[in-house]
Amino acid sequence: MKTEPDTFSLADLEKRAGGIEPWNGVRNYQARNFIRAMRVGDRVLFYHSSCEIPGVAGLAEVASAPRADETQFDPKSDFYDAGAKRADPRWTLVDVHFVAAFPKFVPLTTLREQAGLKKMRLLAPGNRLSVLPVTPEEYQLICQLGGTKKK
DNA sequence: GCCAACGTTGGC
DNA sequence: GCCAACGTTGGC
Numbered sequence: 001m002k003t004e005p006d007t008f009s010l011a012d013l014e015k016r017a018g019g020i021e022p023w024n025g026v027r028n029y030q031a032r033n034f035i036r037a038m039r040v041g042d043r044v045l046f047y048h049s050s051c052e053i054p055g056v057a058g059l060a061e062v063a064s065a066p067r068a069d070e071t072q073f074d075p076k077s078d079f080y081d082a083g084a085k086r087a088d089p090r091w092t093l094v095d096v097h098f099v100a101a102f103p104k105f106v107p108l109t110t111l112r113e114q115a116g117l118k119k120m121r122l123l124a125p126g127n128r129l130s131v132l133p134v135t136p137e138e139y140q141l142i143c144q145l146g147g148t149k150k151k
Numbered sequence: 152g153c154c155a156a157c158g159t160t161g162g163c
Numbered sequence: 164g165c166c167a168a169c170g171t172t173g174g175c
Contacts, residue, residue: 004173028158050173108174126156128172153175160169 001060001096002130005048010057010101013046019098024069025079027091031131035092038062044096045134045142047122055107056142063097102146116141 001023003009013021026032042062048054068089071079084090111117121132134142143149 002173030158054174126172128157130172155174156172158169158171160167162167163165 001044002047002049002132004050005057006051009048010046010060010098013060013096014098014101016098020063020095022064022069023093023096024071026069026093026130027079027081028129031129032092034129034131034133035094036066038066038094040065043099043139045139053105053107055105055109055111056102056146057105058101058146059099059143059148060096061099062094064095066092066094069093100148102143102148104145104147106142106145110145111142114141114145 008021013019023035026035040062044060044062045056046058046060048057069079069091071077072081072084072089072091073086074080075082079091081090111120112123117123117138120134120138121127121129122134
């Protein structure tokens with residue numbers, strides 16, 4: 001899951017009550033569908049984008065079932081969607097729970113050097129999705145690069 | 152700040 | 164349903 005650290009970083013997540021934040025504001029159908037496939041306990045790589053050194057900052061996990069993103073119904077929200085209906089919500093979120101900051105930040109440049117990550121969705125040209133699937137192998141390799149024992 | 156990539160919108 | 168225009172993302 002991607003976030004701009006200037007807006008909301010892994011350190012910000014850790015400081016939240018219980019280390020939990022509802023991941024609102026996703027407004028792309030493909031990304032939404034990935035969220036809808038999430039289950040409690042799913043592991044998350046926490047990626048910092050649009051910053052000085054983009055890369056994976058650490059680990060989080062899914063802490064709720066997918067549910068309606070309330071900001072779609074709030075006219076005052078930046079994420080308001082006039083076309084979204086209560087009876088059939090258009091946009092979905094999960095709660096994200098802090099797990100750990102990597103002892104070693106894993107920059108995007110390092111990810112690109114890995115033979116084992118050639119097919120990773122995050123590294124595909126023109127990728128713009130804020131939520132992307134990761135294979136267990138990719139997850140494990142990136143944990144090793146980050147200096148965290150695999151879980 | 153630039154630009155490539157891609158999603159969305161809206162005219163037809 | 165096509166496609167040009169436009170907006171956004173995000174690395175560099």
